[in-house]
Amino acid sequence: MEKSSILRPVILFFFIIVISLLHYLTPLHLPYLHDIFQRLYYLPIILAALWFGFRGGLSCAVVVSIAYAPHLLFQWGGHLTMEMEKYLEILMYNIVGGVTGLLSQREREKTVELQKTARGLEESYQKLQHQSERIITIEEQLRRAEKLSTLGEMAAVLAHEIRNPLGSIRGTAEILKDDYKPGDPKHEFIEIQIKETERLNRVVEDFLHMARPQPADMKPCPIQEELETIVTLVANDARERNIKLVVQPPPSPIIIKADGEKLRQGFLNIIINALQATKPGGSVIIATKTYANGLCEIQFRDTGSGMDEETRKRIFEPFFTTKPDGTGLGLAITKKIIESNGGTLLVESEADHGTTVIVRLPQPTGEKS
Incomplete structure (x- = not known):
């Protein structure tokens, strides 16, 4: 941009000098050449008007007039009646420079206005797109809330109609179990009955956690301590599966305000x-970091x-699961816990390339991390 602003005046000055020299050096007995050179002055005038607008065109016309006037006055003798056409040409230089510059300037202003309008339309489009994405997200949340509302209405009935009979069935099975020794087929059948009763009870418990709104008890919560506690609980399971379980410590302690007990439940599910999901010999890495905007990840x-991709989109839907013995409520509950905090x-995730679950939680303003 700077090179262009310097080069253009140099070009105009060069044109004016060359044309003026042609005038001064060409003999007067060749008037047809002088007429041609006289018209050539319009080239720098129009260029100046196009490049610099009204002021540029008019200024260039004045410079041309000053450069051409000595030739007219001294070489042609200054006879007004004989050279009236040439004097009128000087007037035309200024008229053409001013009018062309004015038109060019207005065109440039319209272009600037159109560019501003285009930018405004682009910004409006981006805002509409952002709002559209937010509306889609809100619609998804409303659909999920509608499902949860239906679950909530059913929760009380399920709690009464299923949990109490389950307790009775399990209690009866445990009494009958004492009547048979290990190795007896009936003993094994009763153990299966107890395990299935426990599994069904877990489904009901998860269902109730999903359906009932649970207020969060927000307190200062050291994230690293919570993660290490959970890893200690599942360390034995990881060893049995021959999976490397690692918690990478952050550069400095991170404290957030959250319901630690519920977060532990969510982290444990994850x-x-x-x-x-990890095969023997694989690894599960847990890493924590913070952002300048106050988020803990x-x-x-x-x-x-x-x-x-299809599975990834549905993993938070209640009762959707890829496990034969899964309830499909674990990640739905976890998402609800994270959002409540x-x-x-x-x-x-990508098929055959592992999965990364990312949890982002806000840090209280003023907390050191």
Whole structure:
């Protein structure tokens, strides 16, 4: 841009000098050449008007007039009646320079206005696109809330109609179990009955946790301590599966304001899923970091088989599961826990390339990390 602003005046000055020299050096007995050179002055005038607008065109016309006037006055003798055409040409230089510059300037102003309008339309489009994405997100949340509302209405009935009979069935099975020794087929059948009763009870418990709104008890929560506690709980399971479970410490302690007990439940669900998805010899890495905008991010990376895009989109839907014995409520509950603490839960995954679960939680203003 700077080179252009310097080069253009140089070009105009060069044109004026060359044309003026042609005038002064050409003999007067060749008037047809002088007429041609006289018209050539319009070239720098029009260029100046196009490049610099009204002021540029008029200024260039004045410079041309000054450069041409001595030739007219001294070489042609200054006879007004004989050279009236040449004097009128000087007037035309200024008229053409001013009018062309004015038109060019207005065109440039219109171009600037159109560019501003285009930028405004682009910004409006981006805002509309952003709002559209937010509306889609809100619609998804409303659909999920509608499902949860339906679950909530059913929760009380399920709690009464299922949990109490389950307790009775389990209690009866445990009494009958004492009547048979280990190795007896009936003893094994009763153990299966007890295990299935426990599994069904877990489904009901998960269902109730999903359906009932649970207020969060927000307190200062050291993230690293919570993660290390959970890893200690599942360390034996990881060893049995021959999976390397690692918690990478952050550069400095990170404290957030959250419901620690519920976060532990959510983190535990994520780590158990990661261990179950990882083959023997693989690894599950947990890393924590903070951002300048006050967000704390916890990443749970596994080297499992990953999942395709269709599965990834549905993993937070209640009762959707890829496990034969899964309830499909674990990740839905985990997402609800994270969101109740003001955070977000994202999943990045690709088939045969592992999965990364990303939890982002806000840090209280003024907290050191």
